[in-house]
Amino acid sequence: MATANWQSDQPTNLNYLSPVNFEFQINKLPKTRYFCVGATVPGITFGEAAHETTLGIRSYLPGDKIVFDPFIIRFIVDEDMLNYQEIYNWIMQLGPGAKTDDFRELIGSTKSTTGFDNRSGDYTEMFSDATLIVNTSSNNANVEFIFEDCFPTSLGSVEFKSDAADADYVVADLTLRYTLFKVKVST
Numbered sequence: 001m002a003t004a005n006w007q008s009d010q011p012t013n014l015n016y017l018s019p020v021n022f023e024f025q026i027n028k029l030p031k032t033r034y035f036c037v038g039a040t041v042p043g044i045t046f047g048e049a050a051h052e053t054t055l056g057i058r059s060y061l062p063g064d065k066i067v068f069d070p071f072i073i074r075f076i077v078d079e080d081m082l083n084y085q086e087i088y089n090w091i092m093q094l095g096p097g098a099k100t101d102d103f104r105e106l107i108g109s110t111k112s113t114t115g116f117d118n119r120s121g122d123y124t125e126m127f128s129d130a131t132l133i134v135n136t137s138s139n140n141a142n143v144e145f146i147f148e149d150c151f152p153t154s155l156g157s158v159e160f161k162s163d164a165a166d167a168d169y170v171v172a173d174l175t176l177r178y179t180l181f182k183v184k185v186s187t
Contacts, residue, residue, distance in 0.1 A: 021134065047065040076170065
């Protein structure tokens with residue numbers, strides 16, 4: 001029979017997690033990271049496999065697929081809309097949205113003498129790693145969520161309205177997909 005060790009089972013840190021102590025970093029979006037006002041740590045789902053028995057009872061076993069929800073951040077759009085434009089341009093280059101050479105320029109590919117893409121270039125330029133740093137109540141880095149191979153899938157709308165009672169700043173949402181995220185404790 002197990003015995004309880006009440007002293008060692010007690011938490012050592014009784015501070016609650018504050019939703020305002022965080023930082024966001026992403027290499028490809030330097031103008032966006034300073035205006036980040038919200039981030040949602042994605043959910044994670046692990047599949048399950050149903051195991052049928054002869055007793056009419058269905059039991060479950062761990063599955064084989066892990067699914068990560070998208071990573072969503074909210075940012076204030078700066079007055080020149082530079083942070084909005086850098087995300088917009090990234091999406092348009094991935095598309096390609098405006099011209100067919102956008103993607104080639106993004107990865108640094110060149111055309112051959114016959115005018116066809118020679119499949120050169122750095123395809124990792126499509127992605128960017130991102131980090132969400134959660135700080136302690138003393139504003140020191142505590143936990144890092146490291147997102148690998150991020151790319152944008154959605155840039156939220158920007159609403160202008162002249163009948164607003166207060167001067168609320170314009171915010172937009174950015175949805176990122178990624179390969180996986182890791183959790184690293186900093187302290």
